[in-house]
Every structure is written in structure tokens, then in C-alpha cells.
Amino acid sequence: xxxxxxxxxxxxxxxxxxxxxxxxxxxxxxxxxxxxxxxxxxxxxxxxxxxxxxxxxxxxx
Amino acid sequence: xxxxxxxxxxxxxxxxxxxxxxxxxxxxxxxxxxxxxxxxxxxxxxxxxxxxxxxxxxxxxxxxxxxxxxxxxxxxxxxxxxxxxxxxxxxxxxxxxxxxxxxxxxxxxxxxxxxxxxxxxxxxxxxxxxxxxxxxxxxxxxxxxxxxxxxxxxxxxxxxxxxxxxxxxxxxxxxxxxxxxxxxxxxxxxxxxxxxxxxxxxxxxxxxxxxxxxxxxxxxxxxxxxxxxxxxxxxxxxxxxxxxxxxxxxxxxxxxxxxxxxxxxxxxxxxxxxxxxxxxxxxxxxxxxxxxxxxxxxxxxxxxxxxxxxxxxxxxxxxxxxxxxxxxxxxxxxxxxxxxxxxxxxxxxxxxxxxxxxxxxxxxxxxxxxxxxxxxxxxxxxxxxxxxxxxxxxxxxxxxxxxxxxxxxxxxxxxxxxxxxxxxxxxxxxxxxxxxxxxxxxxxxxxxxxxxxxxxxxxxxxxxxxxxxxxxxxxxxxxxxxxxxxxxxxxxxxxxxxxxxxxxxxxxxxxxxxxxxxxxxxxxxxxxxxxxxxxxxxxxxxxxxx
Numbered sequence: 001x002x003x004x005x006x007x008x009x010x011x012x013x014x015x016x017x018x019x020x021x022x023x024x025x026x027x028x029x030x031x032x033x034x035x036x037x038x039x040x041x042x043x044x045x046x047x048x049x050x051x052x053x054x055x056x057x058x059x060x061x
Numbered sequence: 062x063x064x065x066x067x068x069x070x071x072x073x074x075x076x077x078x079x080x081x082x083x084x085x086x087x088x089x090x091x092x093x094x095x096x097x098x099x100x101x102x103x104x105x106x107x108x109x110x111x112x113x114x115x116x117x118x119x120x121x122x123x124x125x126x127x128x129x130x131x132x133x134x135x136x137x138x139x140x141x142x143x144x145x146x147x148x149x150x151x152x153x154x155x156x157x158x159x160x161x162x163x164x165x166x167x168x169x170x171x172x173x174x175x176x177x178x179x180x181x182x183x184x185x186x187x188x189x190x191x192x193x194x195x196x197x198x199x200x201x202x203x204x205x206x207x208x209x210x211x212x213x214x215x216x217x218x219x220x221x222x223x224x225x226x227x228x229x230x231x232x233x234x235x236x237x238x239x240x241x242x243x244x245x246x247x248x249x250x251x252x253x254x255x256x257x258x259x260x261x262x263x264x265x266x267x268x269x270x271x272x273x274x275x276x277x278x279x280x281x282x283x284x285x286x287x288x289x290x291x292x293x294x295x296x297x298x299x300x301x302x303x304x305x306x307x308x309x310x311x312x313x314x315x316x317x318x319x320x321x322x323x324x325x326x327x328x329x330x331x332x333x334x335x336x337x338x339x340x341x342x343x344x345x346x347x348x349x350x351x352x353x354x355x356x357x358x359x360x361x362x363x364x365x366x367x368x369x370x371x372x373x374x375x376x377x378x379x380x381x382x383x384x385x386x387x388x389x390x391x392x393x394x395x396x397x398x399x400x401x402x403x404x405x406x407x408x409x410x411x412x413x414x415x416x417x418x419x420x421x422x423x424x425x426x427x428x429x430x431x432x433x434x435x436x437x438x439x440x441x442x443x444x445x446x447x448x449x450x451x452x453x454x455x456x457x458x459x460x461x462x463x464x465x466x467x468x469x470x471x472x473x474x475x476x477x478x479x480x481x482x483x484x485x486x487x488x489x490x491x492x493x494x495x496x497x498x499x500x501x502x503x504x505x506x507x508x509x510x511x512x513x514x515x516x517x518x519x520x521x522x523x524x525x526x527x528x529x530x531x532x533x534x535x536x537x538x539x540x541x542x543x544x545x546x547x548x549x550x551x552x553x554x555x556x557x558x559x560x561x562x563x564x565x566x567x568x569x570x571x572x573x574x575x576x577x578x579x580x581x582x583x584x585x586x587x588x589x590x591x592x593x594x595x596x597x598x599x600x601x602x603x604x605x606x607x
Contacts, residue, residue: 014558026543033550040558058364
């Protein structure tokens with residue numbers, strides 16, 4: 001379940017960045033693209049990686 | 062005879078004037094000469110050629126070889142005409158570009174050997190055969206996937222590649238409309254290199270050059286996944302990367318896709334720019350490596366129960382550094398070769414691109430060595446090698462758009478970034494990356510993409526435009542308003558958000574199909590015997606466990 005959430009959050013970061021193209025001001029575009037990148041990174045590091053670390057081989061001893 | 066040779070010289074001068082008006086504009090004004098006499102076909106046909114008698118005596122100084130007699134004529138009875146001469150000039154230009162691109166492609170192909178020994182050297186001896194075989198077979202598996210479908214997806218709609226004579230058959234891009242603008246999604250010509258007239262000399266040259274780039278991407282993943290990746294999983298994963306993931310992003314960046322057209326459609330600089338592939342090649346490889354390494358989990362013994370990371374030492378640092386040199390050598394094909402020519406459309410920047418490449422590699426290795434020396438009191442060999450590669454990866458995208466000072470800065474940052482990123486991936490994310498590929502190719506690939514938006518100096522001129530937008534690629538530090546940086550960041554967002562997701566889903570599928578990881582027993586024994594059936598070093602005494 002966490003993996004599915006992680007995939008969706010990571011992909012949504014990309015969608016947010018693409019949506020910046022609908023804006024006209026470059027300043028706003030920049031902020032939205034950076035937000036999209038941050039969301040994707042959170043999906044990768046904060047959700048997906050954490051999901052795999054939960055059952056990591058080294059935690060089982 | 063004398064008059065004929067003069068008229069031939071006049072004609073050549075006239076042709077040169079047509080090809081190089083800019084260079085002539087730089088020369089001082091000459092004394093007005095007499096109006097040149099119009100050249101006729103008769104003048105060309107009467108150009109002096111060495112006699113058969115003279116040629117039969119040999120040509121030790123080369124003065125008799127390569128003369129008017131070597132110009133291909135359309136009508137032997139008529140002899141050489143002005144049309145024949147002009148066609149020969151055109152063919153010579155394309156021939157120079159073909160040879161340049163092919164030789165550069167051969168250099169890039171040789172990088173496979175560098176990757177193979179870098180990765181094998183960084184592994185333990187008990188996995189040498191397995192690691193080497195993965196690096197060996199990415200060439201075949203990746204190429205098969207790319208020939209079947211990957212090339213068509215990537216380049217099937219690229220349109221005219223002027224330096225290679227036009228590539229007219231590659232003209233079918235699938236386009237959707239978003240925000241009222243056309244978004245190129247994937248190419249549709251070139252399946253099996255025969256589909257829709259793609260059995261074409263220009264297309265073949267383009268295929269070879271692009272194929273070796275794709276193979277570089279696939280070989281990056283094997284480094285992060287080595288010592289625990291099931292061989293069958295590696296084969297399927299590599300096929301999917303070469304057939305779909307890489308070509309899709311490469312189409313968006315290089316094949317006429319939507320990222321390349323951010324400039325024409327949305328006024329973002331010259332669109333997403335990636336001269337030789339920091340993003341297209343290295344980030345796609347590094348980000349896929351992240352997805353696979355995360356899924357595989359760390360090698361047994363890499364982390365203690367407390368989470369403390371243990372260093373698992375390389376078995377042969379000599380071949381690691383030799384491999385780094387081979388890669389640095391191959392990079393001279395990677396970056397300068399990406400002009401796809403040495404004649405016309407600004408291709409003479411190949412010298413500048415080659416120098417930028419070597420400077421960034423130098424500063425990358427220097428920065429990494431200093432960082433490790435200051436932080437750990439020793440100049441670490443493997444990290445110095447990774448610093449060299451990080452500098453080369455980072456300069457790959459901007460190499461065609463920046464000056465030597467910027468190249469050194471980009472390399473210096475890359476050298477430090479790779480050390481910090483390796484520590485972050487290892488200690489914070491707790492992802493086991495035996496060769497540091499996620500940091501070298503993923504992190505520094507992204508840095509290379511961003512650096513264009515900052516350091517592109519606006520001095521390059523590849524035929525007057527880039528990605529269909531007139532002018533030169535210019536970054537924030539050289540007067541751009543920020544549009545170029547946004548285009549580059551959109552590329553980064555696509556790599557991190559889309560390419561990662563696609564790679565991750567593909568590898569979940571592989572995991573479901575055959576399982577990604579070998580058994581604990583095989584891993585402890587070493588993968589050479591259980592996976593490959595033979596030891597890499599049969600005469601060594603190998604440890605069963607680390």
C-alpha cells in the first residue's frame with residue numbers, strides 16, 4: 001500500500017511541474033516547478049524508501 | 062592549362078564564399094579585384110589531372126593523389142561539370158560528418174569496457190564473473206531492444222538532422238495537445254531500421270551514435286545493483302530500459318518531443334537543452350539505478366542492526382582507476398561527437414567541447430580528492446575516480462554551451478557533490494550502491510542539466526538557433542531572464558517524477574515476474590558459481606562471507 005502511495009506521490013510531483021506551463025509568469029512557474037520536484041523527492045525518499053527500509057534485511061539480524 | 066587551373070581556383074574560392082560568409086566577414090578588406098570570369102563546365106572538365114604515366118611511378122609526397130580526376134562525374138562523356146563539383150563539395154561535408162560521428166560513436170562504445178572494469182573492480186572477487194557478464198551483455202540486450210523499438214520511439218519523429226544530410230525518413234512524431242500547444246510524445250518511424258524508408262545511410266549513422274548512448278545508460282544500473290541482482294531480472298530490466306524508458310525521455314529531449322519545444326511553445330529559453338546527455342543518458346541511468354537498488358535492498362553485511370554502514374572494499378583498485386581513464390577517453394566521443402558533425406552549423410566548436418570535457422573531469426577528480434583528504438585524512442582512490450566521472454557527467458549537458466572557466470566550476474562542484482551524495486545515499490537513505498552510480502550519474506547528471514540554466518554563455522552558434530529558437534543558449538549568469546533555468550528544471554522534474562516512476566513500475570513488474578534478488582546462500586557464496594556457473598578467478602582462494 002505504501003509503495004502504491006509512494007508511486008502516486010512521485011508521479012504527482014511531475015504533474016505539478018507540468019501544470020506550471022499553464023501559468024504565464026516565470027516567477028510563479030519557477031516556484032511551481034520547484035514544488036513539483038520537492039513532491040517527487042518526498043515520494044521517493046520519504047515514502048518509497050521508508051517503505052522498503054521497514055523490512056530491510058539488516059533489521060532482521 | 063594555366064587558365065584552367067586559375068578558373069578552377071576561382072570556382073573553389075566562390076564555393077568557399079558560399080559556405081563560409083561569416084569567416085570572410087572577419088577578414089580585412091582586400092583591394093578590389095577584377096570581376097572574376099564566369100566558370101563554365103568546360104573549365105571544370107579541363108582541370109589538370111596527373112597523367113597515367115606520372116601516376117604509375119607512385120606518389121610518395123601525395124601531390125598526385127586526390128585531384129580533379131577523383132571527382133565523381135554524372136556523364137563520363139561530358140566530363141566533370143560545375144554541378145558535379147558542387148555535389149562533391151556537399152558530399153565531402155556530409156562524409157566528414159559521417160566519419161566524425163561514427164568514430165565518436167566507436168569511442169563511446171569502448172566506454173562499455175571502462176564501465177565493466179570499474180564496476181567489476183569495485184565488487185568483491187567472488188562476484189567478478191557475474192558483474193562482468195552484466196556489463197558485457199547490456200551491449201547485446203540493450204542493442205536488441207533499441208533496434209526493435211527504442212530507436213523508433215526516440216528518433217522516429219526527429220525530422221531533419223542537417224549535419225547528417227537530412228534524415229528525411231524520420232518524420233513521424235505522435236503529438237497530443239496540452240495547454241493549446243503541441244506536445245511530441247514518441248516517434249513512429251524506424252522500427253527494425255527498415256520501417257517507413259529508414260533503411261537510409263544518414264539514419265544508420267544516427268542509429269549507431271544513439272545506440273551507444275543508450276547502452277551507456279543501461280550499464281549504469283548494473284553498478285548499483287551488482288553483487289545481489291538475479292541475472293534473469295537484469296536481462297528483462299535492461300530490455301525494458303533500452304526499449305521504453307530511455308527512448309521516451311530521449312525523444313522528449315532530443316527527438317523533437319515536448320521538452321525540446323518548451324522554447325517555441327512557452328517562451329522558455331531555447332527549450333530543454335542537454336547537449337550530450339547529462340540528463341538523457343546519465344540521469345536516466347542513475348535514477349533507474351536508484352529505483353533498482355532501493356527495491357533490491359543492501360548486500361548482506363552492508364548494514365549492522367543499529368543501521369551503521371560498513372564499507373565493503375573493492376577487490377581491485379588498479380582496474381577501477383584504469384577503467385576511469387578508459388571512460389575519460391571515451392568521453393571525447395560522447396561530448397564532441399554530439400555535434401553530429403565536424404563541418405557546418407557551428408561544428409567547429411568540437412575543440413572547445415573537448416577542452417571543456419577534459420577540464421571538468423580534471424576539476425571533478427581534484428575536488429573529490431581534496432574533499433576526501435580533508436574529511437578523512439587520506440586521498441581516497443575510488444572517490445577520486447568517481448570525482449573524475451562526476452565532473453565528466455556534469456559537463457556532458459553543458460559542454461557545448463559554456464566556456465572553460467564555467468567548465469572548471471561545474472567540475473569542482475560535481476567533485477564535491479559526488480562525495481556528499483555518496484554519504485547521503487549510504488548513511489541517510491541507507492541504500493547500498495556498491496559503485497556510487499546513483500551519485501555519479503544521477504545526482505551529477507541533474508546538476509549538469511541545471512548548470513546550463515546558469516552558466517550557458519550565449520556564445521555558441523549551431524546554425525543560428527537551438528531547438529527551433531533563434532539565438533544561442535544563455536543562462537542566468539549571462540543575462541537570461543530565467544526562462545532557460547525553468548526549462549532545465551522541468552527536465553529535472555521529468556527525470557525525478559516521471560522517469561523514476563516508470564523505471565520503478567517496470568522493475569516492480571520484473572520483481573513480480575522472476576524476482577529481483579538472489580538467495581542469501583548464493584549471495585554469501587558469491588554470484589559467480591550460482592548465477593553464471595563459473596568463477597571469475599578460479600585460482601583465487603575466495604572468502605565465503607565478507
